[in-house]
Amino acid sequence: xxxxxxxxxxxxxxxxxxxxxxxxxxxxxxxxxxxxxxxxxxxxxxxxxxxxxxxxxxxxxxxxxxxxxxxxxxxxxxxxxxxxxxxxxxxxxxxxxxxxxxxxxxxxxxxxxxxxxxxxxxxxxxxxxxxxxxxxxxxxxxxxxxxxxxxxxxxxxxxxxxxxxxxxxxxxxxxxxxxxxxxxxxxxxxxxxxxxxxxxxxxxxxxxxxxxxxxxxxxxxxxxxxxxxxxxxxxxxxxxxxxxxxxxxxxxxxxxxxxxxxxxxxxxxxxxxxxxxxxxxxxxxxxxxxxxxxxxxxxxxxxxxxxxxxxxxxxxxxxxxxxxxxxxxxxxxxxxxxxxxxxxxxx
Amino acid sequence: xxxxxxxxxxxxxxxxxxxxxxxxxxxxxxxxxxxxxxxxxxxxxxxxxxxxxxxxxxxxxxxxxxxxxxxxxxxxxxxxxxxxxxxxxxxxxxxxxxxxxxxxxxxxxxxxxxxxxxxxxxxxxxxxxxxxxxxxxxxxxxxxxxxxxxxxxxxxxxxxxxxxxxxxxxxxxxxxxxxxxxxxxxxxxxxxxxxxxxxxxxxxxxxxxxxxxxxxxxxxxxxxxxxxxxxxxxxxxxxxxxxxxxxxxxxxxxxxxxxxxxxxxxxxxxxxxxxxxxxxxxxxxxxxxxxxxxxxxxxxxxxxxxxxxxxxxxxxxxxxxxxxxxxxxxxxxxxxxxxxxxxxxxx
DNA sequence: CCATATTATGCAATCGTTTGCAATTATGAT
DNA sequence: ATCATAATTGCAAACGATTGCATAATATGG
Numbered sequence: 001x002x003x004x005x006x007x008x009x010x011x012x013x014x015x016x017x018x019x020x021x022x023x024x025x026x027x028x029x030x031x032x033x034x035x036x037x038x039x040x041x042x043x044x045x046x047x048x049x050x051x052x053x054x055x056x057x058x059x060x061x062x063x064x065x066x067x068x069x070x071x072x073x074x075x076x077x078x079x080x081x082x083x084x085x086x087x088x089x090x091x092x093x094x095x096x097x098x099x100x101x102x103x104x105x106x107x108x109x110x111x112x113x114x115x116x117x118x119x120x121x122x123x124x125x126x127x128x129x130x131x132x133x134x135x136x137x138x139x140x141x142x143x144x145x146x147x148x149x150x151x152x153x154x155x156x157x158x159x160x161x162x163x164x165x166x167x168x169x170x171x172x173x174x175x176x177x178x179x180x181x182x183x184x185x186x187x188x189x190x191x192x193x194x195x196x197x198x199x200x201x202x203x204x205x206x207x208x209x210x211x212x213x214x215x216x217x218x219x220x221x222x223x224x225x226x227x228x229x230x231x232x233x234x235x236x237x238x239x240x241x242x243x244x245x246x247x248x249x250x251x252x253x254x255x256x257x258x259x260x261x262x263x264x265x266x267x268x269x270x271x272x273x274x275x276x277x278x279x280x281x282x283x284x285x286x287x288x289x290x291x292x293x294x295x296x297x298x299x300x301x302x303x304x305x306x307x308x309x310x311x312x313x314x315x316x317x318x319x320x321x322x323x324x325x326x327x328x329x330x331x332x333x334x335x336x337x338x339x340x341x342x343x344x345x346x347x
Numbered sequence: 348x349x350x351x352x353x354x355x356x357x358x359x360x361x362x363x364x365x366x367x368x369x370x371x372x373x374x375x376x377x378x379x380x381x382x383x384x385x386x387x388x389x390x391x392x393x394x395x396x397x398x399x400x401x402x403x404x405x406x407x408x409x410x411x412x413x414x415x416x417x418x419x420x421x422x423x424x425x426x427x428x429x430x431x432x433x434x435x436x437x438x439x440x441x442x443x444x445x446x447x448x449x450x451x452x453x454x455x456x457x458x459x460x461x462x463x464x465x466x467x468x469x470x471x472x473x474x475x476x477x478x479x480x481x482x483x484x485x486x487x488x489x490x491x492x493x494x495x496x497x498x499x500x501x502x503x504x505x506x507x508x509x510x511x512x513x514x515x516x517x518x519x520x521x522x523x524x525x526x527x528x529x530x531x532x533x534x535x536x537x538x539x540x541x542x543x544x545x546x547x548x549x550x551x552x553x554x555x556x557x558x559x560x561x562x563x564x565x566x567x568x569x570x571x572x573x574x575x576x577x578x579x580x581x582x583x584x585x586x587x588x589x590x591x592x593x594x595x596x597x598x599x600x601x602x603x604x605x606x607x608x609x610x611x612x613x614x615x616x617x618x619x620x621x622x623x624x625x626x627x628x629x630x631x632x633x634x635x636x637x638x639x640x641x642x643x644x645x646x647x648x649x650x651x652x653x654x655x656x657x658x659x660x661x662x663x664x665x666x667x668x669x670x671x672x673x674x675x676x677x678x679x680x681x682x683x684x685x686x687x688x689x690x691x692x693x694x
Numbered sequence: 695c696c697a698t699a700t701t702a703t704g705c706a707a708t709c710g711t712t713t714g715c716a717a718t719t720a721t722g723a724t
Numbered sequence: 725a726t727c728a729t730a731a732t733t734g735c736a737a738a739c740g741a742t743t744g745c746a747t748a749a750t751a752t753g754g
Contacts, residue, residue, distance in 0.1 A: 001462075001740090003739095003740055003741080004740065004741060004742095005740080013703075013704085014703070014704045014705080015704095015740085015741080015742095016703075016704060016705075016706095016742080016743080017702085017703060017704075019741065019742060019743085020702095020703090020742090020743090023742080027701090027702080027703095028702070028703080029701080029702060029703090032702080032703085044480075046456060046459045046460050047460055047740085047741075048401070048460060048462065048739090048740050048741065049460035049461050049462075049741095050397045050400050050401045050406070050460075050461065050462060050739090050740080050741090051401050051709090051739070051740035051741040051742090052460075052740080052741050052742075053397050053709095053741090054395070054397045054398050054401055054708095054709050054710065054711090054739090054740085054741075054742095055708070055709050055740080055741050055742045055743085056709085056741085056742065057709070059397070069422050069425060069426050069429075070419070070422055070423060070426055072417070072419065072422075075416050075417055075419075075422045076417060078416060079416050079417055079443065082416075082441075082442075082443055086453075091440060091457050091461070092440075092441070093438060093439075093440060094429075094439070094441045095429075096426065096429055106433075109393060110438050112393045113393050113394055113395060113396035113397075113399075114396050114397065114438070115348075115395065115396075115397060133391075250623065250627070253627075254627065276597065276624060277623060277624050277627070280597070280600075280601065280624070280628065281627065281628060281629070282628070282629045348710090350709095350710055350711085351710065351711065351712095352710080360733075360734085361733070361734045361735080362710085362711080362712095362734090363711095363712080363713080363733075363734060363735075363736095364732085364733060364734075366710095366711065366712060366713085367712090367713090367732095367733090370711095370712080374731090374732080374733095375732070375733080376731080376732060376733085379732080379733085394710085394711075395709085395710050395711070396711095397709085397710080397711090398709070398710035398711040398712090398739090399710075399711050399712075400711090400739095401709090401710085401711075401712095401739050401740065401741090402710080402711045402712045402713085402738075402739050403711080403712065403739085404739070
């Protein structure tokens with residue numbers, strides 16, 4: 001490893017001058033600077049970030065904690081964050097919690113030792129507790145809120161998205177609309193559930209607990225929940241399903257196939273969060289689409305701008321709009337005149 | 348930030364002793380150790396990894412460079428690596444190159460400053476050049492080989508996978524089998540192409556350049572290539588397609604749909620690399636499935652074990668077996684008796 | 695040409711650990 | 725007790741950068 005001293009020797013100046021030539025060029029005379037840069041280039045010098053960070057007490061490093069890198073939603077989020085970070089010359093440490101609060105805790109502890117400048121996190125339900133491990137770290141939460149006071153959040157309009165989706169189903173003529181909701185200790189699930197309830201209420205449709213099943217955001221949970229809802233007696237069985245996240249939607253669709261139920265003739269289905277899978281499966285899924293990449297990018301930009309301005313990070317909460325994409329998985333319920341089908345809106 | 352000194356004061360010992368109590372417990376007396384650990388716990392002490400790494404000249408950190416985090420294949424790879432790293436208490440820096448050699452170079456430079464212990468990389472075509480930036484860094488290449496001498500690789504049996512796929516098509520009765528191959532400066536593409544050629548040769552089917560189109564591994568490339576192949580005059584148009592990676596397979600399938608060609612009746616298609624999409628689309632795709640997670644996990648284990656043994660890293664090359672999953676996208680070509688369909692093997 | 699202001703460099707302390715070596719204390723055999 | 729030996733602990737010097745302060749070099753102005 002070639003160090004400052006090596007460069008200093010070659011350029012015949014003190015290490016201090018080399019340091020300045022590199023990080024505050026205006027402080028050193030033109031000629032010397034040239035000589036130093038030349039020497040550095042010659043030796044292939046690369047500053048030791050560890051030493052630099054240690055001394056500066058700041059690292060140009062960010063922590064990113066997501067809950068499931070295999071979920072394209074999170075992968076996209078991560079890409080948005082990384083791109084933004086790279087733009088500003090920050091490096092990011094990526095951790096995966098698999099929705100496990102313990103892993104989250106370990107990740108935070110590991111991160112802590114690396115003195116990141118900031119943290120971007122998709123919080124697990126225990127995050128409020130876990131985040132106490134890093135009390136002074138500028139943090140922004142993505143996608144969900146843990147309810148930790150003083151933390152900024154960047155989320156999408158979950159309530160609005162759910163409303164649009166459910167409203168769409170109601171307009172098609174559905175009355176028994178089931179929902180596969182996420183864990184109710186996660187804010188996105190709560191909000192999407194709220195949008196669902198509100199919209200039913202507005203339409204004068206009574207809320208039925210039987211039609212709302214929780215799941216743990218994984219494909220298998222969606223499958224089980226859908227199986228349960230769709231094997232209710234015909235009188236109670238929902239004619240439409242609103243599913244709270246992308247993975248569970250996959251599970252739900254697979255369950256529907258297992259049961260041999262036809263979409264959309266016998267069951268309409270709307271998912272939250274778009275994906276290639278949703279767009280290209282047959283029939284193509286009607287979904288609430290989120291600006292996922294932008295969510296990550298923006299969250300990172302927000303964090304970085306507050307860092308650079310050295311501001312005390314006002315606890316703002318940003319909401320991004322979602323869009324509703326009508327495809328082929330929704331139609332009027334059985335018994336309704338199929339003429340309505342023609343009226344379906346296009347995306 | 349609470350430091351060693353703080354703990355030392357509280358426990359009434361020297362910082363040196365605290366350090367030892369934490370990293371070489373057997374060197375300090377039972378009683379003192381207890382007192383120190385207690386103090387550390389009380390203060391919520393977390394070692395400053397920067398300082399530690401600086402002094403130890405080793406960081407318990409790995410670099411991971413992949414080319415596309417949005418591709419589930421790479422995301423899965425990353426998860427395998429991370430899980431293995433976490434198991435051994437290593438932290439990983441993740442970088443994304445988007446197949447861009449310049450980004451790869453930047454990533455390597457950024458990484459360099461953080462003194463990682465090792466590097467896992469899915470190399471871009473310029474990696475052989477770029478890797479010179481980190482000459483002494485223990486490196487293992489995943490999925491592909493850049494041809495850099497002395498570097499270990501962990502890959503799958505691409506030739507074998509391609510052979511099985513093409514053989515399967517031949518046995519079904521296909522003679523004009525097209526291939527959408529990747530960039531020929533990437534080893535996986537070369538190998539899969541080789542398997543394709545060899546199998547044709549063995550079966551006595553002449554190799555036709557017209558039927559082999561290169562692509563840049565992205566969905567859109569697959570689409571374009573498929574469009575080109577499938578609009579050849581009927582006499583030349585392939586009756587089956589072997590596609591070299593998952594993203595291009597998606598594109599190819601979409602192209603087929605655009606053209607209104609039915610799979611598998613009018614066209615058989617086999618992809619390389621399985622995915623949820625491939626498994627659940629209609630008709631479900633026949634694929635060469637790779638042990639993706641294991642690839643990442645194993646690569647990381649390999650790297651770590653060579654690190655811990657302090658060995659000079661023999662340049663081994665590990666090949667993992669692929670498996671062939673026959674689903675619904677392959678059938679005998681038009682004009683062949685459909686009776687053959689029944690004989691299709693199961694996975 | 696000298697005093698003073700300005701600019702460019704160097705010195706040395708520092709960030710928080712680790713570790714070779716020396717100093718201290720405990721242990722056990724005589 | 726006494727002394728050799730072993731087990732603990734502390735001192736102080738690193739690791740590679742940054743930076744306040746002092747100093748040397750140069751420029752400015754009268």
